[in-house]
Amino acid sequence: MIDLExxxxxxxxxxxxxxxxxxxxxKLQEAGAQLAICYQNERMKAEAQGLIDELAGAEGFQCDVSNDAEIDTLFGQIKERYGKVDVLVHAVAFAPPEDLRGDFVNTSREGFRVAHDVSVYSLIALSRAAAPLMTDGGSIITLTYYGAEKVVPNYNVMGVAKAALEATVRYLAASLGPRRIRVNAISAGPIKTLAARGVGALGEMLKVHAEKSPLRKNVEQIEVGGAAAFLASDLSGAITGETIYVDCGYNIMGF
Incomplete structure (x- = not known):
């Protein structure tokens, strides 16, 4: 049993x-963790608060991860409220919709910058801010996708950003390892999330994954949550710098 009490x-x-x-x-709450949930801005607060209220004991905090001043303010609040951080979950990614459509060669300079700033650099910025509060070591977890290493139609600049994210995981793992802070990525298969719908052809992707994966099914959100709980726990104490596939085995198949 995973214990995050x-x-x-x-x-x-x-x-x-x-x-x-x-x-x-x-899954983190189920294992006993105390949760701090961060939302981007005032506009998103209302919907986020409804979810936070369903997580007993969880508290909400505002933070735009592309703003260093807001990150500093957030972790000042976290230090005052909790005194420490044990687990950081980075489930943040964004690219302008127009750069997820059409031909990759037409990716805009601004779209490339935004995708990497929000989806990749934010992990570095958040890790740097969290590290001083991880006084007993800790676990940092981010989310990636198979489009980081193979071409996925319509994924375009986000695939390049995810490749950079996976490299960032390795470099952060080496940088923070002496502080007993582990950094890993979960590469989940396609899931019917709001973000995934922005990529396009999601239905076809789900169909192919279910047909081709060894388990002959698509991954469910809660299965990704279970993997994250494992990575957050001491059971994964010797795992860092890795990309863990939670995709029903799809990534191992040649065709």
Whole structure:
């Protein structure tokens, strides 16, 4: 049994009940973690608060991960409220919709910058801010996708950003390892999230994954949440710098 009693977990990216972050939050709470849920801005507060209220003992905090001042303010609040951080979940990614359509060669300079700033650099910024509060070591978890290593139609600049994210996980793991802070990524298969719908052809992707994966099914959000709970726990104490596939085995298949 996974035991996270006494641990403080910060979750970024909880948008709605279809989001992977929601299932991760549920599993962390189920294991006993105290949750701090972060939402982007005042506009998103109302929906986020409804979800936070369903997570007993969880508290909400506002933070735009592309704003260093807001990150500093947030972790000042976290230090004052909890005194420490044990787990950080980075479930944040964004690219302008127009750069997820059409031909990849037409990716805009601004779209490329935004995708990497929000989806990749934010992990570095959040890790840097959280590390001083991880006084007993800790676990940092982010979300990636197979499009980081193979071409997925319509994934475009986000695939490049996810490749950078996976490299960032390795470099952060090496940088933070001496502080006993582990950094890992979960590569989930396609899931019917709001973000995934923005990629396009989701129905076809789900059909192919279910037909081709060894388990002959699609992954469910709660299964990703279980993997995150494992990575958050001491059971994964010697695992860092890894990309853990939670995709029903699809990634091992040649065709």
């Amino acid at each position: 006494g641990k403080v977990a910060i979750v970024f990216g909880l948008a709605n009940k279809r989001s992977i972050a929601w299932s991760i939050a549920l």
